Amino acid sequence: MQRIFLLICFILLMIPSYGAQQLSEESKISLLTCSPGQDLYSIYGHSAIRVKDDANGIDHVFNYGTFDFDTPNFYLKFANGNLKYMLSSAPFNRFLNSYFHEERSVFEQELNLNQSEKQKLFNAILLNSKTENRYYRYDFFFDNCATRIRDIIYRNVDGNISYIDTIQSKQSFRAFIHEYEKNIPWVKDGLDIILGWGTDDIAEVNEQMFLPDYLMIYFGKAVINKEGEETRSLVKEMQPLLRFDNEKDSTLLTPSLVFWILLILGGILTGYEIKVRKKPVQFVNRTLFAIVSIVAFLIVFLWFFTRHGVTASNFNILWANPLFILLAILPNKLLIAKSLRIITIIILVCMLLFAIGWFVIPQQIPAMVFPLVLLLILRTGFMYRYINK
Numbered sequence: 074m075q076r077i078f079l080l081i082c083f084i085l086l087m088i089p090s091y092g093a094q095q096l097s098e099e100s101k102i103s104l105l106t107c108s109p110g111q112d113l114y115s116i117y118g119h120s121a122i123r124v125k126d127d128a129n130g131i132d133h134v135f136n137y138g139t140f141d142f143d144t145p146n147f148y149l150k151f152a153n154g155n156l157k158y159m160l161s162s163a164p165f166n167r168f169l170n171s172y173f174h175e176e177r178s179v180f181e182q183e184l185n186l187n188q189s190e191k192q193k194l195f196n197a198i199l200l201n202s203k204t205e206n207r208y209y210r211y212d213f214f215f216d217n218c219a220t221r222i223r224d225i226i227y228r229n230v231d232g233n234i235s236y237i238d239t240i241q242s243k244q245s246f247r248a249f250i251h252e253y254e255k256n257i258p259w260v261k262d263g264l265d266i267i268l269g270w271g272t273d274d275i276a277e278v279n280e281q282m283f284l285p286d287y288l289m290i291y292f293g294k295a296v297i298n299k300e301g302e303e304t305r306s307l308v309k310e311m312q313p314l315l316r317f318d319n320e321k322d323s324t325l326l327t328p329s330l331v332f333w334i335l336l337i338l339g340g341i342l343t344g345y346e347i348k349v350r351k352k353p354v355q356f357v358n359r360t361l362f363a364i365v366s367i368v369a370f371l372i373v374f375l376w377f378f379t380r381h382g383v384t385a386s387n388f389n390i391l392w393a394n395p396l397f398i399l400l401a402i403l404p405n406k407l408l409i410a411k412s413l414r415i416i417t418i419i420i421l422v423c424m425l426l427f428a429i430g431w432f433v434i435p436q437q438i439p440a441m442v443f444p445l446v447l448l449l450i451l452r453t454g455f456m457y458r459y460i461n462k
Contacts, residue, residue, distance in 0.1 A: 094129060094131075095192065096124075096126050096129065096131075096188070096191055096192055096195055097126055097127075097128035097129060098188060099126070099127065099128055100124070100125065100126035100128070100129075100131075100191055100195075101123075101124075101125045101126070101183050101184075102122065102123070102124050102125075102183075102184050102186060102191050102194055102195070103122070103123040103125070103181045103182055103183045103184060104120065104121075104122065104123075104181070104182045104184065104222065104226075104288070104289065104292055104308075105120065105121045105122070105123050105134060105168075105179060105180070105181055105314075106118065106119075106120055106179070106180045106182070106285050106286065106288065106289040107119040107120070107121070107172055107177055107178070107179050107285065108177045108178040108179070108286075108317070108319070109177070109253055109319075110175055110177050110319075111175075111319065111321070113260060115175075115177075116253050116254065116257070116260070117250065117253050117284055117285070118253075118284065118285035118286055119138060119218055119285055120137075120138075120218050120219040120222050120285040120288055120289075121134045121135060121136045121137075121138075121168070121218070121222070122134070122135045122198065122222055123135075123165055123181065124195060124198070125165070132164065132165040132166075133162045133163065133164060133165060134162065134163055134164075134165050134168040135160060135161075135162050135198050135202075136160070136161050136162065136163065136168075136218065137158065137159075137160050137209075137217070137218045137221040137222065138158065138217070138218035139158065139159055139160075139161045140156055140157065140158045140159060140211075141157075141159070144156065144157070153378060153379040153380060153381075154210070154379045154380030154381045155210070155380060156210075156211065157208040157209065157210060157211075158208070158209055158210070158211040159207045159208045159209070160198075160201050160202055160207050160221075161207075162202070169314060169315065172315055173315055176317045176319055177315070177317060177319065178313065178315050178316045178317050178319075179313070179314040179315040180289060180311065180312070180313050180314065181311065181312055181313075181314050182289060182292055182293065182308045182310070182311045183308065183309045183310045183311075184226070184307060184308060184309065185297070185305055185306050185307055185308060185309035186230070187231070189231065190229060190230055190231055193229040194225065194226065194229040194230075197225055197228065197229050198225065201225070209221070210380070212382070213283070213383065214246055214276075214280070214283050214383060215280075215283065217283055218285070219282055219283055219284065219285045219288045220282060220283050222288065223279075223282050223288055230297055230307075231297075231299055232297045232298050232299030232302070233297070233298050233299070234295050234296070234297055234298075234307060235295065235296055235298055236278060236291055236294050236295050236296075237294055237295075237296060238294050243275060244275065244276060245272065245273045245274060245275055245276065245437070246271075246272050246273070246274060246276045246280075246283075246383070247265070247268065247272040247273050247437055249276055249281060249284060249287075250264070250284075253284075255323070256320070256321040256322065256323040256324075257321060257323075257324075258323070258324065258327045258328055258329075259324070259327075259328055261439070262328045262329075262439035262440075262441050262442075265437065265438070265439040266368065266372070266389050266393070266439060266442070267371060267372060267375055267384055267387070267389075268383055268384060268387070269376065269383060269384050269385045269386045269387035269388075269436065270385075270386040270387065270388065270435060270436045271382060271383050271385065271386060272383050272436075272437075273435065273436055273437055278291065292307055292308055293308050293311060295307035295308070327441070328439070328441035329439075329440045329441045329444070331441070332441045332442075332444040332445045332448070333444045335444070335445075335448060336444040336445075336447055336448045336451075339448045339451055339452060340451065342354065342357065343451055343452070343455050346455065347455070352459055353452070353455055353456050353459055355405065357452070358400070358401075358452055358456055359400075359401050359402075361448070361449070361452060362397040362398070362400045362401035363397075363398075363401040363402075365392075365393055365394070365397045365449065366395065366397045366398040366401055368389075368393040369390065369393040369394055369395040369397060369398075370395060370398075372384075372387050372389055372390050372393055373390070373395055375387075376390070386436075387436070388427070388434050388435075388436045388438070389436075389438065389442070391423045391424065391426060391427035392423070392424050392427045392442065392445070392446045392449065394419075394420050394423055394424070396416050396419065396420050397420065399413065399416060400413075400416075400417065400420075400453070400456070408456075408460050409460045413460075414457065414460060414461060417453060417456070417457045417460075418457070420453055421450065421453055421454060421457065424446055424449055424450050424453070425450065427446060428443075428446050428447070428450070431443065
């Protein structure tokens with residue numbers, strides 16, 4: 074969730090060799106929460122840990138959200154979910170300066186830890202920083218820069234962490250990420266098409282902390298309970314380090330509007346073909362079917378050939394049917410073959426079932442898909458009528 078050049082800087086500035094250094098009584102460990110950025114990879118924000126100990130000359134930020142661009146087959150591993158993320162470190166001033174230049178807010182929550190807990194947490198971070206422990210397989214919902222911090226703090230606090238006055242929002246994972254995509258509808262609808270049924274599971278309180286903002290909110294409401302000791306707040310103090318107002322302006326040209334316009338134009342074209350031309354404009358059909366085929370193969374790839382669990386069991390495969398590729402690339406003389414007519418019927422039945430069952434499908438489908446499916450039914454139906462003569 075960092076700009077590319079910053080990720081490279083973090084990689085070059087790997088964890089210094091602190092050894093078994095003891096933190097002083099004045100040391101502080103904080104959770105840093107960074108607001109969403111303007112780029113796609115930063116729209117959900119970022120979390121990091123700051124360790125500050127003036128007595129030992131330490132003021133570093135530890136970051137679980139970095140990866141090595143020199144990894145062999147980088148893009149293939151990124152696509153199939155096998156890219157290893159890692160823990161790295163940078164001086165605090167360098168970290169803060171990068172967010173200043175990006176005009177992204179940064180909030181600091183100093184953790185209310187005793188000396189033993191601070192040392193245990195610091196030692197655990199240093200253990201994570203070892204070459205054999207530094208890397209992990211990133212999972213957007215369950216193992217990311219925020220959940221790693223949540224878990225390492227959980228493991229190194231003397232007592233149990235519980236939450237008072239929690240939000241207890243009964244929302245799906247999809248609804249939570251929609252909060253960050255509301256002003257970027259093309260990204261929102263694009264992700265909704267490739268994210269499968271599992272994204273609609275309800276996120277419990279602990280799971281909601283995959284988002285840095287929610288980790289910050291819940292930590293602000295958390296208390297540490299230990300038998301025989303007085304309950305204490307997990308966060309001692311919170312302060313803004315940088316504050317910017319960088320709300321995005323939403324576009325008026327939404328995917329739904331575009332596809333309703335295309336449906337109307339497709340209806341006009343089909344009417345012209347029926348009454349005047351007497352046959353379909355195959356260039357239009359082939360272009361439309363080719364685009365849908367690309368979406369279909371992307372869904373298939375993310376479902377069956379990657380380790381991204383949230384892209385499996387995707388009902389969008391009913392309308393983004395891989396069989397469309399045959400209608401897109403085969404020459405006209407082959408489209409009249411009996412086997413192709415059967416395939417066309419299969420495609421039409423799948424899309425009709427999808428349209429009829431729209432409201433009972435247990436997966437949230439973006440609104441832009443409805444006019445697109447009607448357009449596909451219209452164009453595929455007329456093509457079948459034509460080749461069946």
